[in-house]
Amino acid sequence: MNLAWPRLLVIIPALNEAATIAAVIGEARTHLSCDVLVIDDGSFDATAEKAREAGATVVSLPYNLGVGGALRTGLRYAARQGYNRVVQLDGDGQHDAREATRVLDLLEDGYDLVVGSRFAAGYDLGRTRRFTMRLLSRIVSRRLGERITDTTSGFRAMGPDAIELFSRHYPSDYLSDTVEALLMAAAAGLRVAEVDVEMRPRQGGVPSTPGAKGLYHLARLLFAIGLQGSVKRPAVPAGAGV
Numbered sequence: 001m002n003l004a005w006p007r008l009l010v011i012i013p014a015l016n017e018a019a020t021i022a023a024v025i026g027e028a029r030t031h032l033s034c035d036v037l038v039i040d041d042g043s044f045d046a047t048a049e050k051a052r053e054a055g056a057t058v059v060s061l062p063y064n065l066g067v068g069g070a071l072r073t074g075l076r077y078a079a080r081q082g083y084n085r086v087v088q089l090d091g092d093g094q095h096d097a098r099e100a101t102r103v104l105d106l107l108e109d110g111y112d113l114v115v116g117s118r119f120a121a122g123y124d125l126g127r128t129r130r131f132t133m134r135l136l137s138r139i140v141s142r143r144l145g146e147r148i149t150d151t152t153s154g155f156r157a158m159g160p161d162a163i164e165l166f167s168r169h170y171p172s173d174y175l176s177d178t179v180e181a182l183l184m185a186a187a188a189g190l191r192v193a194e195v196d197v198e199m200r201p202r203q204g205g206v207p208s209t210p211g212a213k214g215l216y217h218l219a220r221l222l223f224a225i226g227l228q229g230s231v232k233r234p235a236v237p238a239g240a241g242v
Helices: 021-032 047-053 066-081 097-107 127-144 160-168 176-187 211-230
Strands: 008-014 035-040 057-060 085-088 113-117 156-158 192-196
Touching: 008 021, 008 047, 008 066, 008 097, 021 035, 021 047, 021 097, 035 047, 035 066, 047 057, 057 066, 066 085, 066 160, 066 176, 085 097, 097 113, 097 156, 097 192, 113 176, 127 176, 156 160, 160 176, 176 192
Parallel strands: 008 035, 008 085, 035 057, 113 192
Antiparallel strands: 085 156, 113 156
């Protein structure tokens, strides 16, 4: 185990990633000297089997919960097993485990949640998505008091307080699992930072295309953010009970 990051767990939510999951696990174990937990999110291919063969612990969900629900399952496991560092990686190979050292290093500087931004790698956005990302960035950055450009990035590292908070309270809806989680961190007084990381194209499998469903979830998220801004709610302290 790398002494720089004691009790480090890499969590990989995965849906039908049999083509790439073994390589992702192998890269994480090689470059991070970590334990790996794969949350098989209702896959109907050989994702779970390939993950076990590659040396990961696997939790198979009976049906698809989405990334947020899968990650919450992984974070509950991390909290119960006493891990104090978590890195979230995608199962499609886009996240380079070597770049995870950059997000982990900021945890050592006193941050609780660190986001890896895709924009350093020239991440291309269409006009509509660019507008959406800028809007969400302004909202989240204002709440956090820290500039976050890539609010929907799933390349993240979490320290003990973030693990404790999100193992109990983690949004599961599309977009909420990334954006609303940042707002929850702000409400709980967690320190959040962003660092540029290089990312790769998807290495296999088929990307999800939210389409009209994505627009619905964006509208829902903006409505929820508006309610949060108009109704004063007590912050959820990181160490509080359910």
